[in-house]
Amino acid sequence: MKNENQLDEKLASDSMKSIAKLVKDLPEEIPSMNWRSQLNERILAEAKPKPKLDLQRWLLRPALGLGLAAALAVAFVIRPVASDSTGSTVESLMIATHQDDVNYASVTGAGLSVSEMKDYSSPTPVSDPLLDLDVF
């Protein structure tokens, strides 16, 4: 209570009355309509638009999902047939290798076999050229 009386006394003082008069005499500012309009436009622009039903997306999303699932299946579940650079599969390569061996053996007899033809086809100098009989 004592404090309230002291506060009333201070507010009633001359110095405070002059400040009150000063504040009262300040001009009142009205917000510009132009500024308000700009604010409204910014609010509209930044506001999230209400989602509309996009038929194209609605149809494409499951297809995209299925496509992705199929690609993953091919990559990880349905493993592609292993093939070499010629496109032969491991299995066809095995059968062809065996058959070549059988066929070559039946034709060449003591001659070069299929593996010898492939593995040893690097010519070796037959003799020292200095010993070539044609030289003498």
Add this chain to the structure above:
Amino acid sequence: MFSRILASTIIAASAATSYGQQRPSLEGLPEILRLAVSRADSLRYTGVRVVNVRARGAQRETVEYITRDGDRIRIDFPNDSAFSGQVIIEDPTERRHYLPGQNEVRVLPPRRGESLLRLVASLARFRQERKVSVENGSLIAGRLTRLLLVADQRGNPLQKLYIDPTTGAVLKSEVYDFVGTSVGSYEFKSIEFKDKIDSRLFKVSRKGLRTVSPQTEANELTTKLNLRQIQIPREFGFRLESARVIRPEGEPILAQMFSSNTGRLTVFQTRADLKSDRLSKFARGEISTRTWRVGGINFAVVGPKSTNFDRVADRLKRDLGGQ
């Protein structure tokens, strides 16, 4: 591919009957073929022959200088050949392939008897399914020949042999697949019969020569590729002929070729995916296949349809821990 499989099957199946019997029965065979078989181990000659083989669409031709003294044969190659300097010497017990570039000799099972004996065995086994005829052949290496034509029941040629009626030498041979395409052939361009051949031609002596067997080669490859060593027990009669990697650019596949009295079979091992049903599909039921998987390695055995094949496959699978 089907026709090639069929041709191979016939060759392999024929071998499964009596190849390995040094003297298969000649009863009922044309006189000219009997002459060729009976003289096979007593001919002496030197000659040049051209060998043509077709494999997976590629044609390969090699020229060979042949020196033959009965059951021994020596093969040299021309200076312009990719095999120049190499020498093959074969007798009834082994085949020695000299590779001077590597200072190596490769010791292998003998192969010379296969082609003629396989034919005789085939004719004995498929007597009802084969037509054999003899007619005048063409001039081969300056000698007039008799043509022995082996055909299927419809008359499609399977094999043609041009035989010198004087000596019994087979101067030209052609093997066909079931669409009539030549699988391979050889033909002598020149031949000179001799009374005597210098026996020193069948000995090669080089200091420091390294002897390599197919088993050595197979062991090196299995170690390098971290695969399993394959041994077919002796009781089955198979000998390892070669070991090589057939798919070096992808996951490697090691192929080991074995030959025996009952034909030829190939054992494969790889870490690549292998589908048993797909292998059977490519074999089309004409040749036998068997697959299993142990410790991340896929094994496959491919060979002629025979009980011996089944026994070998069973044994290999058991020895390697397959289920």
